[in-house]
Amino acid sequence: MYRSRLKGKLDRDALKYLSSISDDLPLLHYDIVGSEAHVIMLHEQGLIQRMELRKILDALEKAKKTDFRKFASEYEDIHEALEVFVVKKAGIDSGGKMHTARSRNDQVALDIRMKIRDDINDISMQLIELTNTLLVKASQNKDSIMPMYTHLQHAQIGTFSHYLIAYADALLRDLERLDECYCRVNKSPLGAVAIGGTSLGIDRKKVASLLGFNGIVENSIDATTSRDVVIESCFNMAMIMLNLSRIAEDLVLWSSSEFNYIELADELTSSSSVMPQKKNPCPLELMRAKVALIIGLLFSIMTTVKALPSGYSRDLQDTKQVLFKAINVTRDSLNIMSSIIKTLQVKKKNMLKSAEKSYAIALDVAEQLVKNDIAFREAHKMVGALVKIASDNGKSLQNLTGNEISNVVGKELTSKVAKILKNVDVKRSVQARVSIGSPNPKEQERMINCRKREVNTHQLTVHKRVRHVNNAFEYLEKRVRLTISR
Numbered sequence: 474m475y476r477s478r479l480k481g482k483l484d485r486d487a488l489k490y491l492s493s494i495s496d497d498l499p500l501l502h503y504d505i506v507g508s509e510a511h512v513i514m515l516h517e518q519g520l521i522q523r524m525e526l527r528k529i530l531d532a533l534e535k536a537k538k539t540d541f542r543k544f545a546s547e548y549e550d551i552h553e554a555l556e557v558f559v560v561k562k563a564g565i566d567s568g569g570k571m572h573t574a575r576s577r578n579d580q581v582a583l584d585i586r587m588k589i590r591d592d593i594n595d596i597s598m599q600l601i602e603l604t605n606t607l608l609v610k611a612s613q614n615k616d617s618i619m620p621m622y623t624h625l626q627h628a629q630i631g632t633f634s635h636y637l638i639a640y641a642d643a644l645l646r647d648l649e650r651l652d653e654c655y656c657r658v659n660k661s662p663l664g665a666v667a668i669g670g671t672s673l674g675i676d677r678k679k680v681a682s683l684l685g686f687n688g689i690v691e692n693s694i695d696a697t698t699s700r701d702v703v704i705e706s707c708f709n710m711a712m713i714m715l716n717l718s719r720i721a722e723d724l725v726l727w728s729s730s731e732f733n734y735i736e737l738a739d740e741l742t743s744s745s746s747v748m749p750q751k752k753n754p755c756p757l758e759l760m761r762a763k764v765a766l767i768i769g770l771l772f773s774i775m776t777t778v779k780a781l782p783s784g785y786s787r788d789l790q791d792t793k794q795v796l797f798k799a800i801n802v803t804r805d806s807l808n809i810m811s812s813i814i815k816t817l818q819v820k821k822k823n824m825l826k827s828a829e830k831s832y833a834i835a836l837d838v839a840e841q842l843v844k845n846d847i848a849f850r851e852a853h854k855m856v857g858a859l860v861k862i863a864s865d866n867g868k869s870l871q872n873l874t875g876n877e878i879s880n881v882v883g884k885e886l887t888s889k890v891a892k893i894l895k896n897v898d899v900k901r902s903v904q905a906r907v908s909i910g911s912p913n914p915k916e917q918e919r920m921i922n923c924r925k926r927e928v929n930t931h932q933l934t935v936h937k938r939v940r941h942v943n944n945a946f947e948y949l950e951k952r953v954r955l956t957i958s959r
Contacts, residue, residue: 483549494541496794497551500584501541504555505533506946507583509953510683511663512571518674520574523956525567530953532562550790552577574675576667578697578785583663585793587684589706590942592800593655597648597935599807600713604644604928606814608921611637615917618899619734619824620833625726627831630902633734633819635912636723638920643716645924648931650709655938657705661686662696668784669693683952685945697785700778703796707771710799714764717806721757724813728754733823738816741809756809763802770799828899832860832870837902841893847886855882855890870894 497504509530516526536558541551548554560568611634621631661684664670664677670693677689690696727734737754745751774792781788835856842852858881863870871894878894879887906913910920 493550493790493793494546494548494554496790496797498541499797500581500588500793501551501555502537503584503587504551504580505536506949507580507587507663507684508555508559508571509533510680510949511575513683513949513952513956514676514679515570515573517679518676520673520675521567521570525563525570527956527959528563528567529559529571531957532559532568534953534957535562550577550581552580574666574671574673575663576665576697578667579662579665579693581793582665582690582697583661583684585796586658586660586662586686586702589658589702589796590655593651593658593706594935594939594942596710596713596800596803596807597651597931599804599811600644600648600651601928601932601935603807603811603814604641604648604924606811607637607641607644608924608928610634610814610817611641611917611921614819614821615914617819617821617824618828618903620828620831621912627833629836630828630831630833630899631912632903632914632917633821633824634917634921637814638917638924640716640720641924643719644713645927645931647709647713647716650712652931652934654702654705654709656687658702659686659938660688660690662690664689665693665696668697683945683949685942694783698781698783700774700789700792703792704771704774704778707767707774707796707799710803711764711767711771713803714760714767714806717810718761718764720810721760724817725754725757725761728817732827734820734827736818736820737813738818741813741816756813760806760809763806767799767802770795825899830869832864834870834897834899834902835860837897837905838870838890838893841897842890845889845893859890859894871898 512521512526512529512533515521516523521529533555536555539558541554541558544554544558548557556568556572559571562568563571614633614637617633619631619633620627621629621635661677661681663680663684664675681687681689690699724735724737726732728737737752737757739752741756743753743755745753773795777788777792838859839849839852839856842855843849847855859870859873859878862877862881863873873891873894875887875891878890882890903912904914906916910916
């Protein structure tokens with residue numbers, strides 16, 4: 474349809490190489506509604522007649538019920554396929570006017586923004602579901618005492634709920650990033666045409682309003698050239714996957730026989746083809762691997778865009794499939810992680826036993842010495858020496874003898890240190906924390922309630938965005954039906 478300057482049909486191998494039909498199918502719905510808003514605006518601006526509008530809209534409504542996978546195979550992209558379809562149904566005199574004051578350059582930019590807009594809302598709701606699941610599980614495990622780790626070594630005493638709240642906090646930041654991204658995505662590029670606008674009297678803001686956008690991408694070069702919202706959206710998927718990968722790594726470790734802190738549901742694990750006893754955390758392992766895929770997809774888009782001149786280039790065609798894959802993988806991963814968190818069983822006794830066998834109360838002992846007017850560095854040195862003696866002799870700090878303590882701290886402090894060691898245990902360790910954000914049970918309760926309020930705020934924001942777009946589409950649909958029926 475577009476080869477008026479060129480002789481003959483496009484070479485079949487060239488068509489196969491150029492075609493983006495398979496990648497464009499997720500954009501078909503947006504291409505249709507975008508076209509409907511565009512032609513309604515053209516009519517209101519006096520650029521097409523009412524009968525022409527009615528024929529075009531009738532053809533576009535028929536397109537919604539057509540399987541374009543077969544119909545579109547002979548065309549370079551979904552935009553050409555849709556225009557050919559409309560021209561066949563409405564005739565060249567009417568259908569041929571649909572593309573007035575529009576280019577595929579601003580058309581595809583519009584479609585991508587509308588799809589990203591919906592994807593952000595979908596992913597946001599999945600993040601909200603997972604965050605709520607983490608907070609519910611955290612509420613159930615405020616008393617599940619376990620070691621906390623640095624360098625994968627016992628560090629301090631904490632609780633399982635404290636880890637879950639930490640995961641929730643990371644996901645809440647992902648939600649914040651998506652909220653900010655949505656504001657930049659939700660602007661219409663349509664009306665920029667190929668790169669320099671049009672001499673025809675169109676109303677860009679009217680189209681933006683009909684499609685539920687909050688404004689327009691004003692500069693016509695920026696509107697057609699920029700793919701920063703694609704890069705930003707893919708980056709957001711990578712950040713979400715990085716956070717899921719961290720959670721997955723902890724859960725893989727804690728479900729192992731060596732830790733044995735949690736039990737994953739049978740329906741979310743795999744077995745071995747040869748070893749009957751195996752219960753493998755394969756979904757979590759794949760989640761770790763898929764984050765590498767998403768990071769690779771992000772760099773693919775960035776390296777595609779990095780040196781392009783201003784104005785649309787066909788290179789940008791390949792950024793669509795990359796983003797869509799990143800979104801789909803993230804969507805699937807969030808769904809699986811929610812199921813895993815909901816169904817995992819916490820082995821509180823094993824966690825407690827591991828905490829009690831460790832020397833993770835060492836800092837608590839040092840801080841008790843600080844409260845007795847001993848400089849922290851001196852206290853650190855003393856407790857480190859006591860841990861060394863206990864470790865070498867295979868005993869706990871509480872079981873050190875008076876002589877062993879005296880050899881480290883001197884006779885004057887022996888009774889005081891012995892009393893501290895006797896009174897410090899893992900439960901008191903957690904209860905003694907007074908700093909904001911610590912695993913103290915009261916502080917955990919406060920943090921959980923605070924996060925629940927944050928989640929509710931995000932949920933209201935997403936619902937408001939979805940409602941705004943849905944209201945715009947419902948109004949557009951009424952305009953379309955009314956025009957066709959007259």
